[in-house]
Amino acid sequence: MNPVLAIVAPFLAAFTIPLFFVFRKRWIGSSIVLFGILSALLSLFVAAGGERAVVMGGWNPEVGITLVVDSLSTAFLILAALGFSASLSAATEAFGYGPWRFYVLFFLSWAATNGIILTGDLFNLFVFFEIFSVAAYLVVAYPPRSWQAIEAGFKYLIFGTVGALFLLIGIAYAFMATGQLNMAILARVLPRAPETTLSVVIGCLVVGLFIKSGTVPGHFWLPDAHSSAQTPVSALLSGVFVKVSLYALIRLTFLLFGNADGRVFFVLLLFGTVTLCLGHLMAFQQEDIKRLLAYSTVAQVGTIVIAIGCASAGGIAAAVYHAFNHMAAKMGLFLVAGVLAEDRASRDIAQMRGLFRHRPLFVLAFCLFAASIAGIPPLNGFMSKWFLLVAAAERGALIPAAAVVAGTVLSAAYYLRAITAFFSPAETEPPHLRPHPVTGAIVMLLALLGLVLALAPYIDPLREGLLAVGSDTSSGARYIGRVLQ
Amino acid sequence: MKSPRNLQRLGALALSLALGWWLWQGVTISPFQGITGPAARYIHGTARDTGAANVVAAILFDYRGFDTLGEASVIYTTVCGVALLFAKRRYRRSSHGLSFIVKRSMALLVPFILLYASSIIVMGHLSPGGGFQGGSVMATVTILFCVIYGSSFEAARVSPKVKETIESSGALLFVLIGLVGLVTGGAFLTNIAAGFPRGTMGQLFSGGTIPLLNIAVGMKVGAGLSTLFYSMVKILEDPTESSPPEV
Numbered sequence: 001m002n003p004v005l006a007i008v009a010p011f012l013a014a015f016t017i018p019l020f021f022v023f024r025k026r027w028i029g030s031s032i033v034l035f036g037i038l039s040a041l042l043s044l045f046v047a048a049g050g051e052r053a054v055v056m057g058g059w060n061p062e063v064g065i066t067l068v069v070d071s072l073s074t075a076f077l078i079l080a081a082l083g084f085s086a087s088l089s090a091a092t093e094a095f096g097y098g099p100w101r102f103y104v105l106f107f108l109s110w111a112a113t114n115g116i117i118l119t120g121d122l123f124n125l126f127v128f129f130e131i132f133s134v135a136a137y138l139v140v141a142y143p144p145r146s147w148q149a150i151e152a153g154f155k156y157l158i159f160g161t162v163g164a165l166f167l168l169i170g171i172a173y174a175f176m177a178t179g180q181l182n183m184a185i186l187a188r189v190l191p192r193a194p195e196t197t198l199s200v201v202i203g204c205l206v207v208g209l210f211i212k213s214g215t216v217p218g219h220f221w222l223p224d225a226h227s228s229a230q231t232p233v234s235a236l237l238s239g240v241f242v243k244v245s246l247y248a249l250i251r252l253t254f255l256l257f258g259n260a261d262g263r264v265f266f267v268l269l270l271f272g273t274v275t276l277c278l279g280h281l282m283a284f285q286q287e288d289i290k291r292l293l294a295y296s297t298v299a300q301v302g303t304i305v306i307a308i309g310c311a312s313a314g315g316i317a318a319a320v321y322h323a324f325n326h327m328a329a330k331m332g333l334f335l336v337a338g339v340l341a342e343d344r345a346s347r348d349i350a351q352m353r354g355l356f357r358h359r360p361l362f363v364l365a366f367c368l369f370a371a372s373i374a375g376i377p378p379l380n381g382f383m384s385k386w387f388l389l390v391a392a393a394e395r396g397a398l399i400p401a402a403a404v405v406a407g408t409v410l411s412a413a414y415y416l417r418a419i420t421a422f423f424s425p426a427e428t429e430p431p432h433l434r435p436h437p438v439t440g441a442i443v444m445l446l447a448l449l450g451l452v453l454a455l456a457p458y459i460d461p462l463r464e465g466l467l468a469v470g471s472d473t474s475s476g477a478r479y480i481g482r483v484l485q
Numbered sequence: 486m487k488s489p490r491n492l493q494r495l496g497a498l499a500l501s502l503a504l505g506w507w508l509w510q511g512v513t514i515s516p517f518q519g520i521t522g523p524a525a526r527y528i529h530g531t532a533r534d535t536g537a538a539n540v541v542a543a544i545l546f547d548y549r550g551f552d553t554l555g556e557a558s559v560i561y562t563t564v565c566g567v568a569l570l571f572a573k574r575r576y577r578r579s580s581h582g583l584s585f586i587v588k589r590s591m592a593l594l595v596p597f598i599l600l601y602a603s604s605i606i607v608m609g610h611l612s613p614g615g616g617f618q619g620g621s622v623m624a625t626v627t628i629l630f631c632v633i634y635g636s637s638f639e640a641a642r643v644s645p646k647v648k649e650t651i652e653s654s655g656a657l658l659f660v661l662i663g664l665v666g667l668v669t670g671g672a673f674l675t676n677i678a679a680g681f682p683r684g685t686m687g688q689l690f691s692g693g694t695i696p697l698l699n700i701a702v703g704m705k706v707g708a709g710l711s712t713l714f715y716s717m718v719k720i721l722e723d724p725t726e727s728s729p730p731e732v
Contacts, residue, residue: 004551004673008660011558015656018565022646056551058672058679063526065551101569108562115555127555131562138566150570169508177513179522193513200511 002054003067003118006046006077009039010111014104021100029097036088039110043081046118047074053120053483061182061483066120068184070479071469075320076117076247082449083240083327084110086442090232090335093438102142109135113244120483122171123181125248129167129212133160136241140229152221152228159221163211170204173197174256184483187255187476202257202264209252213245215305216275219298223282226294227347231338234290238297239331243323246304250316253308255476268309273400275302280410288347289337289418293330296373296414299407300326306400307388313470314391320469322384325372325453329381332369332446335439336362340422343430349418354426363422365443370415372450375408380454387457523548535676536683537610537692545615546698550674553698554659557616557705561656564709564716571716582635591633598626606703610692616702623703624710636718645715648708655704662694662701 013035020028046069055064069077088106095102108131115128137160141153171181177193180186190198211218222242226234249268257264279299286292300322307319339362340355341347356363372379385404392401456462472478520528531543545553582588602622609615630638663674670679676693677683684691 002667002673004663004667008664008673011554011660012657014558014561014565015653015660018649018653019657022650054672056549056673057547057666058670058675059548063523063530063548065549099569101565101572104565105562105569108558108565111558112555121552123549124552124555127552127559130559131555134559134562134566138562138569141566141570144570144572173511179524181523197511197513200508203507 001042001045001049003046003049003052003069004054004056006039006043006114007067007111007118009035009042010107010114013039014107014111017100017104017107028100029092032088032092032097032100032103035107036085039107040081040085043077043114047077047081051482053485061120062180062185065124066182066184066483067118068120068479068483069118070482071465071472072247072251072316072320073117075324075465075469076243077114079243079324079327080110080113080117080240083236083243083331084113086331086446087232087236087239089442090235090439091230093436094230094232094338099142102139105135105138105142109139109241113240116244117247120183121181122174122183122186125183126164126167126171129248130164132241132244133164133212136160136237139233140225140237142230142233146228148224148228149230152224156221156225159211159218163208163218165208166204166211167208170201170208173201173204177201182483183251183255184480187480190256198257205252205256206249206264206267209245209249210271213242213249213305214298214301215271216278216298216302219275219279219301222298222301223291223294226297226334227288227290231334231342234294234338235331235334238293238334239327242297242301243327246301246308246319246323249305250308250319250473254316254473255479258311258474258476262311265309265311268305269397269400270309272302272305272307272309273403275299275305276400276403276407277302280407280414284410284414286414287349289341289349289352290334290347292349292414292418293333293337296411297326297330299411300330300373303385303388303404303407306397306404307391309400310388310391310395310397311474312391312395313467313474314387314394315470316473317466317470318384318387318391321387321453321456321466322381325380325384325450328446328450328453329369329373332365332443332450333373335443335446336366336369339436339439340366343433349421352418352421353424354428355422355430358430361440362443363419365447366422367419368447369450370419372454374412374415376412378454380450380456383454383457532686535692535695536686537695538687539610539612539615541613542610542615542692542695542699546610546695546702547674547676547693550663550676550694550698553702554663554674557656557659557702560706560709561652564652564713567713568716582638583633587633591629595626595629598622598629602626602703602707606699607696608689609699610695611687611689616699616704617706619699620703620706620708621710623707624714627711628714631714631718636715645712648712651704652708652712655701655706655708658701658704659698662697666694 020031051070053066053068055061055066057064112128112132116125119125137153137157140156141150175181177197178189214222226237253264276299279295279302283292283295286295304319304322307315340352344352372381375381375385389401527540527544531537531540535543535547537543602619605614606616606619666675666679667673681693683693
């Protein structure tokens with residue numbers, strides 16, 4: 001199956017939903033569901049279809065735009081398909097089908113995400129990052145009645161635009177130095193560029209992706225955006241959007257700068273460690289449950305950046321594995337926290353007492369996700385952190401490894417604070433509010449996904465797949481061969 | 486002068502200068518050795534590959550047509566978001582427009598501006614211009630309506646739903662043309678190789694899908710920019726009449 005269908009299907013959804021609004025209002029709901037299923041299935045089919053590269057318009061890779069499916073993009077396609085479908089189901093329950101413009105933006109961001117993951121062209125990557133970011137600013141600012149959401153969206157807009165500017169400068173310098181935009185060709189010719197030019201390209205691309213992914217010091221937008229957005233959007237932001245920028249970071253650093261300059265990985269290790277420490281320390285101080293989760297996301301971004309900075313096949317495998325684990329756990333945490341905060345009409349942890357008796361299953365799921373993200377053995381979060389520690393030790397990066405371990409303790413502390421509140425008795429019963437069957441089902445599925453992921457190192461196809469992601473991506477030769485065959 | 490705020494500004498200035506110096510150092514201008522790489526292919530191959538006389542249009546809508554789908558979708562996303570954030574049910578009359586003379590002379594000019602916009606769109610593969618440019622000129626007309634006839638004029642004649650339909654149909658048309666290429670030519674947005682007629686270079690009917698894609702982008706951009714303007718102009722209405730925007 002042609003990989004472009006994974007991008008075109010959500011685009012079709014985004015372009016036809018307005019027509020349904022104008023001509024057949026009653027079909028909007030079913031069309032949203034159908035297009036959601038179609039987009040997820042096509043993404044998974046493309047992911048299952050094996051490695052290949054296709055060029056748009058039937059040109060050769062130098063002239064046209066290439067889409068590449070390799071093991072790394074396969075992994076992230078699956079991650080995006082799972083995350084978007086979970087968030088879409090939660091959104092249909094939370095908002096209904098009324099705000100159809102929200103779903104248009106949702107599908108546009110899905111198309112752009114698949115585009116970023118599949119494209120093999122540096123400028124095309126930027127174009128998809130633009131769609132992705134604009135859609136992200138807007139879904140954060142939804143609904144327009146709450147000023148916090150507008151403010152968070154505006155902050156995200158400013159930071160995201162600065163990040164996009166750096167990306168664009170980096171791409172322009174790469175084009176100036178080589179005259180090429182295809183990433184596989186650039187991987188061959190870019191190392192021959194003058195040293196200062198190469199440093200500008202590396203610096204701008206890495207800074208741009210740092211800001212987009214929420215790595216310190218470009219993280220200021222992240223806690224606001226993740227905590228002020230509506231629950232399904234927060235889950236999507238933490239589960240998928242942050243990972244997309246990290247995907248681009250993995251792809252570009254290893255493909256373009258892997259051989260040229262090992263110093264970029266030292267920078268990743270350094271900033272990853274700072275991000276991890278700051279994220280955990282800030283999360284420790286939060287009183288607001290969604291801000292706590294948001295800062296925890298900052299810390300997990302740091303963890304993944306450290307894994308990328310290990311500059312080895314094992315490091316990439318750990319990064320991808322941790323991205324999946326964080327997606328499963330953090331989406332679940334945000335969904336549960338949204339439901340519980342709605343019951344108490346407050347996001348203050350001190351107010352959220354007595355919720356275990358009220359919604360035992362949700363609270364138990366919260367405990368499972370929190371334990372997983374904190375890294376309690378034998379849950380999935382522990383497994384990926386273990387692989388990360390092994391990779392870091394092989395690289396000799398002992399301080400980042402120590403920071404990961406210390407962060408585990410700290411995160412256990414702050415998650416326990418929330419869990420203690422849930423289990424402690426309350427003076428007043430929470431008012432019985434509406435049931436959340438769909439969210440409940442998604443939370444259960446995410447918990448199941450987490451358990452499967454915990455077993456991944458023992459299931460041969462999954463383990464082999466993860467290791468293949470690492471070894472294919474770290475050298476880049478396979479990717480280049482695939483595109484330029 | 487020694488206040489902390491000034492020190493901050495000096496620090497920011499120093500940082501900006503350092504960044505600028507770094508970017509300046511990175512500029513490489515290699516000695517000219519003829520055109521190489523993709524650029525050479527674009528210049529020498531456009532007529533043979535696409536049948537378009539305008540190399541830029543050939544790059545935009547054929548060689549790198551997928552980028553154009555993305556770029557037009559950025560506008561589409563923005564329009565959708567602005568309409569979402571500034572959503573309001575009804576239009577109010579905010580002004581009565583300019584004098585009779587201006588209104589009459591504008592009425593004389595409008596057909597010509599629209600003709601100009603259409604010619605930019607449909608001749609995008611022959612001369613400078615194309616869907617983005619022509620669409621913007623088209624949107625300018627609707628903005629002129631607002632300035633000259635008052636903000637309620639346009640809404641009374643062209644309903645937002647019509648613009649919505651035009652915009653989405655343009656986007657859909659682009660994707661469908663791409664899918665035709667996928668089915669008959671084996672790759673998304675295939676042009677000549679998928680059986681679209683190349684025509685004679687320099688004629689109106691030439692360049693395969695390029696004129697069609699220009700029209701699609703023109704619909705998308707023209708209706709989109711117009712919606713963008715009218716979504717935002719609504720909150721500039723008479724402040725004595727309504728409450729300030731709820732943000």
